[in-house]
Amino acid sequence: MSQLDFRNLPEERLSTTDEHGDHVNIIPAEVSGYWKNKRRIMHIFLIFVLFALPWIEINGEQALLFNIPDRVFNFFGLIFFAHDAPKVFFILGGGALVLALVTALWGRVWCGWACPQTVFIETIFRGIETLLLGNRQKQVKFYKQEMNFKKLLLLSTKWGLFLFLSLIISHTLVAYFVGRENLFHMMSAPPAESWTVFVIMAFITGVILFDFGWFREQFCIIMCPYGRFQSVLMDESSKTVTYDYNRGEPRGKKSDPNAGDCVDCFKCVSVCPTGIDIRRGQQLECIACTRCIDACDEIMTKLNRPKGLIRYASINDLKKIPSKLLSPRIIGYGVLLLAIIVGATIAIGGRTDLAIHVTRTKNSPFQIVEEKGQKFVLNQFSVNIKNQSHKPHKLIARIQNSPAHAELIFPLQNLTVDTKKSQRAPFFIRTKAEAFNEMKDIRVKVEIIDYDSKVIYKTRELKIAGPYPQS
Numbered sequence: 001m002s003q004l005d006f007r008n009l010p011e012e013r014l015s016t017t018d019e020h021g022d023h024v025n026i027i028p029a030e031v032s033g034y035w036k037n038k039r040r041i042m043h044i045f046l047i048f049v050l051f052a053l054p055w056i057e058i059n060g061e062q063a064l065l066f067n068i069p070d071r072v073f074n075f076f077g078l079i080f081f082a083h084d085a086p087k088v089f090f091i092l093g094g095g096a097l098v099l100a101l102v103t104a105l106w107g108r109v110w111c112g113w114a115c116p117q118t119v120f121i122e123t124i125f126r127g128i129e130t131l132l133l134g135n136r137q138k139q140v141k142f143y144k145q146e147m148n149f150k151k152l153l154l155l156s157t158k159w160g161l162f163l164f165l166s167l168i169i170s171h172t173l174v175a176y177f178v179g180r181e182n183l184f185h186m187m188s189a190p191p192a193e194s195w196t197v198f199v200i201m202a203f204i205t206g207v208i209l210f211d212f213g214w215f216r217e218q219f220c221i222i223m224c225p226y227g228r229f230q231s232v233l234m235d236e237s238s239k240t241v242t243y244d245y246n247r248g249e250p251r252g253k254k255s256d257p258n259a260g261d262c263v264d265c266f267k268c269v270s271v272c273p274t275g276i277d278i279r280r281g282q283q284l285e286c287i288a289c290t291r292c293i294d295a296c297d298e299i300m301t302k303l304n305r306p307k308g309l310i311r312y313a314s315i316n317d318l319k320k321i322p323s324k325l326l327s328p329r330i331i332g333y334g335v336l337l338l339a340i341i342v343g344a345t346i347a348i349g350g351r352t353d354l355a356i357h358v359t360r361t362k363n364s365p366f367q368i369v370e371e372k373g374q375k376f377v378l379n380q381f382s383v384n385i386k387n388q389s390h391k392p393h394k395l396i397a398r399i400q401n402s403p404a405h406a407e408l409i410f411p412l413q414n415l416t417v418d419t420k421k422s423q424r425a426p427f428f429i430r431t432k433a434e435a436f437n438e439m440k441d442i443r444v445k446v447e448i449i450d451y452d453s454k455v456i457y458k459t460r461e462l463k464i465a466g467p468y469p470q471s
């Protein structure tokens, strides 16, 4: 595989492919500086969060758990079920709008600062390569060498470590879906006991190994959907990593009095993980990783020139057009985000411990029964209770009013619903048949009450069917 010649980047095609369309390997040079330090802190924090979250418990349960087979989701103390799917709209919609707002303000900042792809490749996978194979120059030389025992050993070690890390990451991801305890149980049992999870875990491991180990920047450039539509989200006021052509051009030697500040050292290109030259303007391939800022600042410092030839700036900044912080786009995204936050607060805040639905059973609307020579009309209903809380609930039902001497018959006496479980129970309302001669519309209010706390969880008015007189 050929290596990127960063001093001669092609104009007519992606620099990650050669003239035959084959992959060109990019080994970015190491960089240090202000932004690198800030991003490293952020990356380490995010890796810590990813690995720590499955260990955090709230109310004795894993704080974040997406139990797909049972369709139950723990979200920091809240329990969601499949019927809560519309509420997921708020979470996903809110996330998408935050991303849109951040992109409109600072460009592809997500990619450089928080995308798992960048976080893992930069912090861990490239770190291992540097540790084993040395800096960029040494790595280029290493890959050009003929295969020998030492090269084979180093490559095997590198891919062995990559595989080990991919397994750790994939197991952590699986813990978010099957639960930490379950995962440990599955790991200690033969794969045959949990084939589906085993296959999913093996697939995720393969994808991570392929992507973080080899595919890398090609994913950002070719496949990432966010990268495709980021240009739609940005405008001329968005501040992103930009080369200041006013200051830098024309390029030339330090000794040339007519030259700008760019000394054409190619340091900014050599450190770029996507193989682009930021001096050609804002490009789709740029993941805003800020490496070129640090690289150029280092050169400017050596030359005793002000830093910031490459910096966070908008197109308007470079054209010296004052940028409005609150552009119509930012206001639009902000208003939509606010609406979603309000909607989510109302939807989630309005949740109760129990979701209760009372429905009439599908068979005949009523039955006439005779007891001790007296006729009664029976209406059958069913109550479906879903316990969305962290404790079991014991429930009873009663009727609030009693028109036509209506009686509630609840065969179970009381109903105990365990946490995260659903239970359905039938009940009947019995009314005197003679009441239908006098009344044209009988309605009964049924209450479902917590046996211990006496909290009324549901009040539902039910229309009683029966032999009403024909009008």
Ligand code: SF4
Binding pocket: 241, 268, 271, 272, 273, 274, 275, 276, 277, 278, 285, 286, 287, 288, 289, 290, 291, 292, 293
């Ligand atoms: S141009 Fe700069 S910010 Fe963009 S990907 Fe390359 S190094 Fe990162």
Ligand code: SF4
Binding pocket: 243, 248, 261, 262, 263, 264, 265, 266, 267, 268, 269, 279, 295, 296, 297, 299, 309, 310
């Ligand atoms: S690092 Fe700075 S000075 Fe060197 S080529 Fe890039 S922009 Fe020019």
